[in-house]
Amino acid sequence: MDFLEQVKWNSDGLAPAIAQDAETGRILMLAWMNREALALSAKEQRAVYWSRSRQALWRKGESSGHVQHIREIRLDCDADAIVLQVEQVGGIACHTGRESCFYQRLEGDRWVTVEAPRKDAREIYG
Template identity: 65%
Template sequence: MQESPTENNQPSWLDEICWTEDGLVPAIAQDAETGEILMMAWMNRESLALTVQEDQAVYWSRSRGKLWRKGESSGHQQVLKDIRLDCDADVILLKVEQKGGIACHTGRRSCFYRSLQDGEWVSTDPVLKDPDSIYGKH
């Protein structure tokens, strides 16, 4: 992807995004091969620029207040295959290769594992790996 630097040394294409008041944009990670939606996270200008630069998903953790490279704790990285911007320029779609097959911190393939059935949220997807074994908790 061709990057044109702006005055602050960030690519000019970042200016075309409609950022929230706190400087974020929602990003949806989708399996590039199957089309399965894996997760949603937030990105700021720096994390999005790094994602493109490194060809690996980098998000902004609102709870920790810092950059978060997907897979830095779990080893389950997301390799960038394509990036899209929606028609309103306020949502990013990352088409990724999910390394290790697990995108969710619960040990599931996708964060969207609950289905509304008869007025209740029901877990429909299995835990593929115990989160404690992924993150080293005891």
């Protein structure tokens, strides 16, 4: 697949992948992709990432049900970062039960939580 050759993978064979809500433009999360994850994402039109902690492919929503259906995949000008414009099933992207993983804002010299969970994580994962 020629498009995989055009990505500048880092020394670990990964590239950062940003999930963005296709309707609102809100940044939902940052994850990592390897060649196989990007190829599967393009083929399945569903977000597939590489879990650095588990060292395994991770289909977003496989345990939570919060699947990301891909509307568009973009590559940045340096060819080293990927943006997935997605439809976020259930409106929750974060494992904490929030819409976005970016729910903390810097206020002065501390991080403040500015978004409450939409659903308790214990309800999502048991």
